[in-house]
Each structure stands twice: as structure tokens, then as C-alpha cells.
Amino acid sequence: MSNGRRTRFEERVRVERNFLEPVNRVFGRAAPLAGMTAMAIDSWENRASSVFSETPIAGIAALLRQASKRAELLADNSRDVFEKDTGISGGGIETLSSMLSDLLEPICLDPPPKSN
Numbered sequence: 001m002s003n004g005r006r007t008r009f010e011e012r013v014r015v016e017r018n019f020l021e022p023v024n025r026v027f028g029r030a031a032p033l034a035g036m037t038a039m040a041i042d043s044w045e046n047r048a049s050s051v052f053s054e055t056p057i058a059g060i061a062a063l064l065r066q067a068s069k070r071a072e073l074l075a076d077n078s079r080d081v082f083e084k085d086t087g088i089s090g091g092g093i094e095t096l097s098s099m100l101s102d103l104l105e106p107i108c109l110d111p112p113p114k115s116n
Helices: 003-027 038-051 057-075 079-086 093-104
Strands: none
Touching: 003 038, 003 057, 003 093, 038 057, 057 093
16 A cells, blocks of 8 residues: 555544544444444434434434545545545535534433333
């Protein structure tokens, strides 16, 4: 793997961790987010929605999908070509991270009790 590609891959992993960690700090015991792929986010959204019904899960999931797309662009060798076609800029990760923090901040860290 070339050094430039490795650097982009490492940046993608770093970006993904910056989103996984805060989500799992809040939801991890009851509904952990396993990754930043579309399938992982969809699965998390379904599980989290059933446990945390009073929480803006759909908004968090939409934000995670945007972050995932941007992280993917960071690792893509041809991202400069495709950025124009997707309408997604490579920047903005910090903004999305800040938006995620704002969404997660008011949420209780303890999952609701399980009903028997």
C-alpha cells in the first residue's frame, strides 16, 4: 500500500472512531454501533429505536450516514473526481462531529430498564 493511500486509510479509521466512540458511550450497552457501513448503521438504528424510543435515533443515524460517506471519500484514491458527482465534500467532518455531540449531549447515559 502506498504511503498516501495508507495515510488516507488511517484518516478514515480515525474519523470513523471519532463517531463510533461517542455513540457507543451513550448507546453501547443496549445497542452498540458495530461500524460505519450503511448496513451497520441501519442495524444500529433499528435496535436503538426499539430500546430508546424517546431519542432522536433517526437524526443520529442520518448524521452517521453522512459521516460514513465523507470518511469513504477520504480513503478513495479518486475522491476528487467523485466529490463533484456526489454533492458530498471531503470536508465538514468536524461539523458533523460537533452536530453529533450536540445530539448526544442531552441523552441519558444509562439505558432504560428492560421490561419483563
